[in-house]
Amino acid sequence: MTSATAIEVRELTASLRLLGVRLRAEGGNLRVEAPSGVVGPELLALVKKHKDALVRVLADGEADRVGTQLRRLTEVPRDSWPLSEVQERLFYPQFADPETVDYHITGLYRIDGVLHVERLENAFRAVIGRHEGFRTGFGWAGGDPVQSVHPEVAFELERAGPAPFDPRELGDFVRPFDLARPPLLRGRLHTVGPARHVLLVDSHHLVFDAVSWPVFLADLRRAYDGQELRPLSPAAKEYAAWQRDLATPHMARLGRYWEELLTPDPASKGTAVPTHPGLALGEEEVRSVRRALEGSTAASIRRFCRQHVLTPSMVYLAAYTLALQDLGGRSEAVVGFPVDVRADAGLSSVIGPLVNTVLVRAAATGSAGRPCTVREYLERIRSQVTSAIEHSHYPYDAMIEAAAARRNVREDPVVDGFFNYTGIDAPQAPDDLFAPVARESAALPLLPCLSSRYAATLIVAEEPGLVRLEVERDSTQISEQTCRRLVDTVTFLVTELIADVDRPLGRLSNGLAAVTGCG
Structure with a gap:
């Protein structure tokens, strides 16, 4: 397998996983289980093209290695x-x-x-x-x-x-x-x-x-x-005990990836963001701001993703990271998002809190003084998401503590914001015995982080006929006005990203023009 093919297979595997597609190897054959309508012709062609490589990856996968270590832990009462x-x-x-x-x-x-x-x-x-x-x-x-x-x-x-x-x-x-x-x-x-x-x-x-x-x-x-x-x-x-042993060679390798990713960049500092003046630190008051996209826009995003081998979550994540850069006048953004670690640990049938938060660090600037295009930025997001998933067993808190030890977190926080996506094809009941009853559900508290710039989470939920975008905020750290600007920018950028992939990012908004140095 060439290095280019290996990269393509890695990104394809990550994209399928985010779409809820499950792959398994059986006797040299590749079995694909996917929600209806998710795997389009372009994605299916890539799966067929890399069938042999995917079978080899699955046969010698992370799940078998981690699963073996977890089974050893069960042998000790x-x-x-x-x-x-x-x-x-x-x-x-x-x-x-x-x-x-x-x-x-x-x-x-x-x-x-x-x-x-x-x-x-x-x-x-x-x-x-x-x-x-x-x-x-x-x-x-x-x-x-x-x-x-x-x-x-x-x-x-x-x-x-x-x-x-x-x-x-x-x-x-x-x-x-x-x-x-x-x-x-x-x-x-x-x-x-x-x-x-x-x-x-x-x-x-x-x-x-x-x-x-x-x-x-x-x-x-x-x-x-x-x-x-x-x-x-x-x-x-067993997974909890295994994950906490950071001294093992496996965890040490994962830790080195996150250490390198979160190395501070002095050139990325931007302007201050308005915080809420009426609350003292520690008096947490979470509020949210909502917007909605029409179902036709969601359908356009899905078509775009099938054409460019992306997932809808990658497009929304790209818009969010760009909106954070636009908001703070920074040349990059670090965003956390949850990853289900069951499959890579051989625990697909297990119930439990088996989700870890991982990070992407995305920069809107190009290389060698050349402006970054929409296409290049989306490919950058896809590559970052792929690497984050491959290193998702390393505990989030350990990532943050190690990164915070190398900076003044009050002046240079580690994380800019958090992101959570729920697709309309999220798994439901296996049949019609248990039909979900829609209701307004209370969200869990914002993910605690000793070093978060905005303490804001963008939640994207696809529902029949629309897409709901909601920014939950900790009002001790971000004002309502700033929060509204953030969600409005995300809403605008989502449609702009899929309109012309060869357009420079700096032409999407005045804020990004200032960050990228192009107009």
Whole structure:
């Protein structure tokens, strides 16, 4: 495989992963599982072109190497396990405020037709038996937080009704968990009528994340249908222990990548950004600003991505990084985004907080004094995303702490902002038994970062007929006016990026013209 082919295969694999496409090698053949409409002719042609290389990569993949190390950890009996850094970030504020429900993840599902309630309750118990995270309790040992798995826990499905159901009024369903007493999962069946029910599911982010939903629903349906669910091992606790050992050669190699990526660049400093004058530091007040793109624009972006072997998330991320550079008069932007680490650790069927935050560092300036074009910038984003995914097992907190040690974070923060994308093709229930009920869901608190310039997160959510762009902000660090300017710039740049890929970036806005030095 030539170096050019290797790069193309790396970027193709990353693009497919972000689109929700799963590849697996079976007896020398390549199997592709993809959401409907995601793989267009251009992408399919690339998959066929690099079929042999993809099979080789999958046969000798990261998942096998990491999975082998995780299985070794299961061979040593332990009473308790360390928390992952993601779990620690959730555990400490939850412990400090036991009554908060900010870290809960709640789902509502409509069930039409005849329902066997006892079978459903037993299906919950089977899922809890399969996924040890639900049987995990959290406490302290030697002054450090730890997690311990219980062999069995009691579970009862709550019941309500018959009565009308309003998804905006959940009553006492979402209430604090006792972290020391699992399961950290509850369910309630609200009966609306003889053949209409709503299933409410609530779990804690310590043992569950958004990517866990399709796994949970698939296993719940399998158990409801009478299929046997066997316990999974290794699981999230082994991954947490493995990820925390930064001294291993594997982690040291990953750490060197992030150290190099986050080396400070004195030339990138820009202007100050207005902060909120009315709040003292520590008085966190999160607000959001929303905009919407029409469905036709989303369709145009998808067509553009199929033509240029990109993903929609890469286009929105490119617009966001450019908007941050435009906002602060900086020649680069560092943005964090979440990556599901299950597949690369052999944990695709595991429920748990198995998402890590990784970073891209994108500069709008060209090389050798030549202006950077839209095409080059999008290719730069694709390459950065690919490398970030390949190094995604290194803990985010460790990246930030190492980078912060080499700079004055008050004057030169490490991260400019955060980004989260949910496509319309995100996995849903495996069939029509559990139909999602749309409701206004509370977002999790902003990702804590000891060195964030804006403490803002751009959330892009594709919905039928539109794309919702929302910037969540910490108003101690960014004013509402600045936040509105940021989301408006992103909205403008998204359409500009797909209009002409050969246009210099400096011609997209006055702010970028100043950064790139071209007009």
